[in-house]
Amino acid sequence: xxxxxxxxxxxxxxxxxxxxxxxxxxxxxxxxxMTNNYDKHAIEAALQIVEKKGDxxxxxxxxxxxxxxxxxKEAIAMGCHEAFRIENSExxxxxxxxxxxxxxxxxxxxxxxxxxxxxxQSYDYGTATMAPMVSEFLDLPTASWVxxxxxxxxxxxxxxxxxxxxRTIELQLPAVLSIASSGDFEEPRYTSVRRIMxxxxxxxxxxxxxxxxxxxxxxxxxxxxxxxxxxxxxECVVFKDDDVPVLIDNLLSALKDKGLNxxxxx
Amino acid sequence: MTKLIVxxxxxxxxITGITKECLTVAKKLSEDLGVDIEGVMLGHxxxxxxxxxxxxxxxxxxxxxxxxxxxxxxxxxTRTLEELVKQFSPPTIIMAxxxxxxxxxxxxxxxxxxxxxxASVTSLVLEGDNLVGIHPLFEEKLLGTMSADKNQMNFVTIxxxxxxxxxxxxxxxxxxxxxxPVISERDKRETFVEEKxxxxxxxxxxxKLIIAGGRGVGGKEKxxxxxxxxxxxxxxxxxxxxxVDADWVPYDHEIGQTGKTITPDFYIGCGISGAIQHLVGMRxxxxxxxxxxxxxxxxxxxxxYAIIADLHEVLPELxxxx
Ligand SMILES: Cc1cc2nc3c(=O)[nH]c(=O)nc-3n(C[C@H](O)[C@H](O)[C@H](O)COP(=O)(O)OP(=O)(O)OC[C@H]3O[C@@H](n4cnc5c(N)ncnc54)[C@H](O)[C@@H]3O)c2cc1C
Numbered sequence: 001x002x003x004x005x006x007x008x009x010x011x012x013x014x015x016x017x018x019x020x021x022x023x024x025x026x027x028x029x030x031x032x033x034m035t036n037n038y039d040k041h042a043i044e045a046a047l048q049i050v051e052k053k054g055d056x057x058x059x060x061x062x063x064x065x066x067x068x069x070x071x072x073k074e075a076i077a078m079g080c081h082e083a084f085r086i087e088n089s090e091x092x093x094x095x096x097x098x099x100x101x102x103x104x105x106x107x108x109x110x111x112x113x114x115x116x117x118x119x120x121q122s123y124d125y126g127t128a129t130m131a132p133m134v135s136e137f138l139d140l141p142t143a144s145w146v147x148x149x150x151x152x153x154x155x156x157x158x159x160x161x162x163x164x165x166x167r168t169i170e171l172q173l174p175a176v177l178s179i180a181s182s183g184d185f186e187e188p189r190y191t192s193v194r195r196i197m198x199x200x201x202x203x204x205x206x207x208x209x210x211x212x213x214x215x216x217x218x219x220x221x222x223x224x225x226x227x228x229x230x231x232x233x234x235e236c237v238v239f240k241d242d243d244v245p246v247l248i249d250n251l252l253s254a255l256k257d258k259g260l261n262x263x264x265x266x
Numbered sequence: 267m268t269k270l271i272v273x274x275x276x277x278x279x280x281i282t283g284i285t286k287e288c289l290t291v292a293k294k295l296s297e298d299l300g301v302d303i304e305g306v307m308l309g310h311x312x313x314x315x316x317x318x319x320x321x322x323x324x325x326x327x328x329x330x331x332x333x334x335x336x337x338x339x340x341x342x343x344t345r346t347l348e349e350l351v352k353q354f355s356p357p358t359i360i361m362a363x364x365x366x367x368x369x370x371x372x373x374x375x376x377x378x379x380x381x382x383x384x385a386s387v388t389s390l391v392l393e394g395d396n397l398v399g400i401h402p403l404f405e406e407k408l409l410g411t412m413s414a415d416k417n418q419m420n421f422v423t424i425x426x427x428x429x430x431x432x433x434x435x436x437x438x439x440x441x442x443x444x445x446x447p448v449i450s451e452r453d454k455r456e457t458f459v460e461e462k463x464x465x466x467x468x469x470x471x472x473x474k475l476i477i478a479g480g481r482g483v484g485g486k487e488k489x490x491x492x493x494x495x496x497x498x499x500x501x502x503x504x505x506x507x508x509x510v511d512a513d514w515v516p517y518d519h520e521i522g523q524t525g526k527t528i529t530p531d532f533y534i535g536c537g538i539s540g541a542i543q544h545l546v547g548m549r550x551x552x553x554x555x556x557x558x559x560x561x562x563x564x565x566x567x568x569x570x571y572a573i574i575a576d577l578h579e580v581l582p583e584l585x586x587x588x
Contacts, residue, residue, distance in 0.1 A: 013564070017407055097382035124404055126542075127385035129373040136377035141341060141455045144370050157459070162366055163277060163524045164517055165463035167338065172455035181541070182511060220418055221382040225411040226403065236556075236566045240574035244583050247573050251555070252587065254571060260553055262532060263588045265475045265500035 001056030001151075003046040003115045006103060006130065007075055008036040009068035010123045017228075035071045038119030040078070040188035042179040046117050047079045047189070049149065056114075057081045061106055063099060065089045069204045077191040077199035084205040086212070093209065096127050098217040103130065104137035105214035106207065115156070118178045120145055128178070135176035142176040143169060147183025159183075268299050268416070269354045273347070273362035273371065274307045274319055274327070278463060281319060284363030286431035288424040289322050291390055292361055293432060298392040299416075302326070306350055306445070308343055310336040313442070320440030322432045328445040335447060337458030338367065342449050344374050349448040351379070356419045359397070361390070364423035366524070376421035383421040384412050388428040392416060401425075405542045405564075406549075427527045427546055464517035468502075475501030475532045476551070478521060480544075481508040482537020482558065482577060489514040492536060495581045499588060504528065504548075506538045522547035536577040540565030557581070 011017075015032035043060065050056040060075035060083035062068050072083045086106060093099060107116060116135075121128040128144065135142035147166065148159040159168045161180050179185050191199075209217075237254055239247040255262060272292050275282045289303070296303045302325035307316050309331065316329045330346055351360060360375065362368035364386040376383040384390060387399030393413075397420055401410045414420055470476065477499065479492035489509065496503045504526075505519040521528055522544040533551035538544060540556075540563055548554070549568045556569040557577045566572050573580055 013405070014562075017404055095382065096385070100377070125401075125410075126403065126405065127373075127401070128369050129383065129385050132370050132373040133377040136344075136374045139452070142370070142374065143340070145366055160366075161524060162461065162463070163282075164466070164520075165461065167461045168459040169339070170457040170459055175455075182507065219382045221384055221412055221414040221420070223401075223410045224398075224413045226408055227411075229406070229409050234570060236569045236572055238561065238566070238572045238574060240561065240572075244573075244575050244579045245587075247575055248580065248583050248587055251571055251573060255553075260532075262475075262499065262584075265532075266498070266588075 001050055001053050001115070002113045003049060003056065003058045003117060004107060004110060004113050005039070005042050005046045005058060005060045005075070005080065005117045007039040007043065007060050007062045007071055008119070008122050009033050009062060009064040009071040010036040013123065030067055030070070033067045033070060035074050036119055036122045036124075038121055038123070038181055040119070041181050041185045042117040042119045043075055043078050043080060044188040045146075045149065045179045045185040046115070048185065049115070049151070053151065059083065059110065061086065061103070063088050063093075063102060072204045073199040073202060074191070074196075076202055077195045078189060084207060086207045086209060088209065093217055095219040095222065096125060096129050097133070097219040097221070098214075100130055100133035101137060101214045101217060102209055102212060104134045105212040107134070107138060109212060114173045116140070116174065116176045118176070120178045120180055131176050131178035138176070140174055140176050141171040143171060144178040145180045146177045147180045147185075149177075149184070268301050268357040268359060270296050270299065270301050270303050270359045271351075271361070272303060272305045272324065273360065273368070274305045275363060275365055275367050276307065276309050276312065276315060279315070281315065282363060282365060283431055284365045284368070284424070284426040286322065287426060287429040288361055288363040289324070289432035290429045291424050293323060295359070295390060295392065304328070306330070306347065308335050308346065316442045318434075320442065321434045321436060321438050323435065323438055325440045327440060327442045329442050330445050330447050332447045334449060337461060339453070339456050339458050340370055340374065341453035341456045342447065343371055344378065345450055345453050346445070346448045347371070347375050348378050350445055351375070351419075357417045359420045359422060361422040361424060364425045368423045372421050372423045379419055379421075381419055381421055383423065384414070386423050386425045387412060388425050390422055390424065405545075426523070427550075466518050468516070468518040470502040470504055470519055470521075471526050471528055473502035473528070474530050475499055476504040476521075476528055476530045476548075477501050477534045477536065478504030478506065478538060478548070479509055479515070479536050480506035480538030481512070482539075483509060483514065484537070484578075486512070486514045488578065491578060491581045495585055498585045501532070504533070506541075506544050535565055535569070536581065538565055539563045540568065
């Protein structure tokens with residue numbers, strides 16, 4: 001069982017965001033760069049499948065600048081058997097259509113695979129388009145928001161989230177899945193300090209976009225502008241570090257000052 | 267002349283709310299382009315639904331009505347939509363709501379036509395020779411403007427919770443034509459097995475006050491305090507998907523991307539971290555209060571007030587004081 005997991009470098013949700021933030025790979029402060037949280041569920045799924053099967057290999061692939069090396073190393077520390085990065089310095093390619101083409105071309109170059117996994121979306125662009133687009137470019141079946149998986153010979157049974165419930169479908173392998181942040185893979189494993197230290201010493205292999213035969217990389221829908229939404233007027237007023245009755249009194253009087261009454265609906 | 271086609275999603279025997287939101291965007295666009303809205307509907311035994319859909323101002327519905335479409339199969343849907351779309355020459359706009367279905371089918375279909383998409387945009391309007399849409403980035407901390415030539419083939423998903431639902435107008439009617447399904451041997455690599463969908467009997471969207479509980483509540487019995495608080499304050503019970511999944515509270519109460527969108531006067535979120543899938547369903551509430559032990563919870567990004575304490579201490583005390 002060979003599984004390819006795509007991981008993305010994104011930025012810490014608490015890091016400051018410039019209005020012209022286009023690509024998280026090239027930040028001044030390396031500490032802001034981190035693995036897209038949703039991708040850890042995909043890594044968890046890949047590792048669980050291989051562990052359960054007792055054989056196989058998980059390969060993590062990241063398109064990013066050298067700042068993303070720490071993301072690749074984290075995948076190794078979590079237990080991925082192999083990992084590499086596709087060089088994308090200075091945010092050369094950012095539109096998701098071309099990214100999907102590059103990732104599909106990388107999969108073709110890897111050659112042998114049974115499953116291709118994605119996180120269900122990225123924190124930054126959040127288009128959730130990778131799994132469906134890459135699966136189409138490779139002519140493979142696909143399912144998004146997968147919570148549970150069971151293998152059945154050359155087929156895979158997946159249970160996926162739908163509005164108000166779940167749908168179960170069966171797909172012929174190889175297949176492309178996006179893994180939900182809920183369900184069987186909800187809690188990605190922690191890595192030990194020892195493993196992180198060991199992974200930090202690995203040299204990350206780097207592939208070049210130009211050698212991937214990804215085809216034309218222009219897009220017919222473009223991001224023309226990125227801006228901050230109108231700022232919200234007030235900051236959150238936080239009540240803490242006191243006895244609960246006091247906290248509640250403080251809340252109720254703050255509401256009263258604004259002319260708001262929680263007791264008005266009885 | 268531009269073809270403007272809306273993929274009409276059906277769930278639980280009804281046209282979904284997010285499709286109606288998409289129809290609102292399509293309506294404005296159709297007026298600006300001076301064209302009719304057309305629709306495509308895939309399913310089984312859907313004739314009445316198709317006739318009904320024309321009352322939303324859809325002039326022509328392509329109806330794919332076939333037993334093989336009784337359950338959703340993404341490969342079947344993609345192939346059949348591909349055949350339909352191939353009949354039209356650009357300019358063509360194919361839109362759907364950015365439901366979980368829309369977010370799977372539209373990117374896949376677009377890729378088949380070697381096209382990018384307006385992915386999860388809150389709006390889509392005509393600006394000169396371009397179509398322009400807004401896609402929220404970084405969980406809505408930034409807004410990206412997407413733009414494309416209006417004369418090409420354009421694929422679009424419209425994000426839920428940003429546009430009013432189109433209303434039915436009994437005086438309107440349109441044509442319903444059958445479109446034959448197309449399924450290739452390769453599409454049989456996907457097989458529909460089953461669907462489990464909760465029944466809905468309570469409507470929390472009209473409530474002025476919502477007390478919502480999440481995983482932090484800690485158990486089915488412990489969820490009683492959420493019910494009790496709602497009852498005392500005269501509100502309704504809301505929930506995160508984690509609480510619904512754990513079977514502490516029925517699906518009717520779920521708020522968010524796969525649940526309800528609410529805009530009450532007061533939303534009190536107790537033991538809910540504030541995942542974006544939850545926030546999209548409640549962030550437009552007038553006053554948002556978070557009760558959480560964790561000051562770092564993303565819920566505080568949208569909350570107006572927060573009490574950092576154990577909800578099981580806060581709620582009984584709140585009941586006493588009101
Ligand atoms: C495709 C898809 C669609 C989804 N759609 C939705 C949706 O529509 N709606 C939705 O809600 N989710 C949805 N989710 C799930 C979502 O991603 C989160 O997993 C979920 O919202 C988390 O629920 P939670 O906040 O209750 O739990 P958690 O994230 O686990 O948060 C629990 C919170 O409780 C706090 N807490 C713990 N103990 C206490 C205490 N004693 N007192 C006070 N606070 C405490 C913690 O600090 C924490 O912040 C969806 C997921 C997927 C994959």
